[in-house]
Amino acid sequence: MESFYVPPEHISESELSIQGEEFHHLTRVLRKKTGDKILVVNGTGTAFECTIDGINSNESRCTIQNVHEPFNEPEVEVTLMLPVLKNHNRVEWIVEKGTELGVRRFVPVLTERTIPHRIRYDRLRKIALTAMKQCKRSYLPEIAETKKLGDILASVDVSFDKVFIGHEAAPVSDSMRSVYGQLPGQRVLLLAGPEGGFTGEELRECERNGAQIVSLGVRRYRAETAALIMAVYIIHD
Numbered sequence: 001m002e003s004f005y006v007p008p009e010h011i012s013e014s015e016l017s018i019q020g021e022e023f024h025h026l027t028r029v030l031r032k033k034t035g036d037k038i039l040v041v042n043g044t045g046t047a048f049e050c051t052i053d054g055i056n057s058n059e060s061r062c063t064i065q066n067v068h069e070p071f072n073e074p075e076v077e078v079t080l081m082l083p084v085l086k087n088h089n090r091v092e093w094i095v096e097k098g099t100e101l102g103v104r105r106f107v108p109v110l111t112e113r114t115i116p117h118r119i120r121y122d123r124l125r126k127i128a129l130t131a132m133k134q135c136k137r138s139y140l141p142e143i144a145e146t147k148k149l150g151d152i153l154a155s156v157d158v159s160f161d162k163v164f165i166g167h168e169a170a171p172v173s174d175s176m177r178s179v180y181g182q183l184p185g186q187r188v189l190l191l192a193g194p195e196g197g198f199t200g201e202e203l204r205e206c207e208r209n210g211a212q213i214v215s216l217g218v219r220r221y222r223a224e225t226a227a228l229i230m231a232v233y234i235i236h237d
Contacts, residue, residue, distance in 0.1 A: 001039045001049075002030060003133045005140065008042045011064075016040060016048065018060040026060055038062070041132070043140030047071035071138035074102040074235045075184035079160070081152065082108045083194045083223040086115055090224045095124050097228055099131035099141050102235045108146040113196035119146055149202060153209040156189065163211040165191035166230050167203065170215040188234055192227035 004026060010017045018026055018040070026032045032052060040048045040062065046069040050062035080103045085091050095106055106128075108119050124143045132140050156163055162183070191211060198206070207213065216229050 001037060002032075003039045003041060003047075003136050005043060005129060005133060006040050008044060011040075011042055011048070014064055015053075016050065016062050016064060018062065019058065023059055027055060032060075037065075039136070041071065041136075041138040041140075043132070043138070045070045045073055045139045047136075047138045068138075072136050073139050076234060077104045077187045078102065078231060078234055079105040079107060079187070079189045080227060080231060081189065081191045082106045083192050083227065084108050084110060084114050084117055084119065084146065085195060085223060086117060088117065088120060090222075091119070092124060092127055094224045094227055095141075095143070096127050096131045098231055099128045099137070100135045101228065101231045102137070103141055103231055104139060105142040105144060107144040107152065109149050109152060109191075109194075110146060111149045111194050111202060112199050114194045121145070150205070152189075153205060153211075156209045156211070159187065160189040161186040163189045163191065163206070163209070164230060164234070165193075165198070165203070165206050165211045165213050166216045166226050167193070167198065167213050168215075168220055169203070170213045172215045172218060174213070174215050175217070183234065190227070190230045190234065192230065193223060195223055 004018060004022050006016050006018055034052050034054060036052050038050050040050050046067060048064045049066040050064055052060055053063050054061045080098055082091065082094060098106065121143055128141045128143060191206060216226055
């Protein structure tokens, strides 16, 4: 069953309206007709099994048959610090694969060793939307505005239950599995370093604000690979 995105404001208790690009994809690309059954997600965790009732020039009206909430979402809420990389294609890759894995929110972060580059927020949000539909998630990840590391750490105590930072300086015995404990229902922040890694002072600042430094194994990974390894450990263990 095909998956489509409809924002909550276009959904009522018994029906919904598909418009814009999703309408074009429904009618022009997939050639859906009246009577066809489709799956619609609202981007906030709910999925709707629907039947297409009518199609006009700019929208499709659908009747809701069944509601699933939550739908295909992990039990842990993960925010991933998105390293700002020189190659924006790698940033896009993190967002695409992180969305598929179940990351709830991406926050581009500036650190001392970050080489500033323009973040194409609209493109990242479009990539997240496409990945959400492709893997049949029901929550559309947020792409937050770029923040400084210190600003994120300043809100850790009220925004997150646990914070992890993967770093090669951690003993291999301090793996993520050995330190994170039970996570269902918790809000977790994953700190992924930039190209060049965190400075010593940044690591100490992270620890002072409650972050646990963990090992990702004996090998050194690219920034984008390390970010997704942490997400896999937390979401799919």
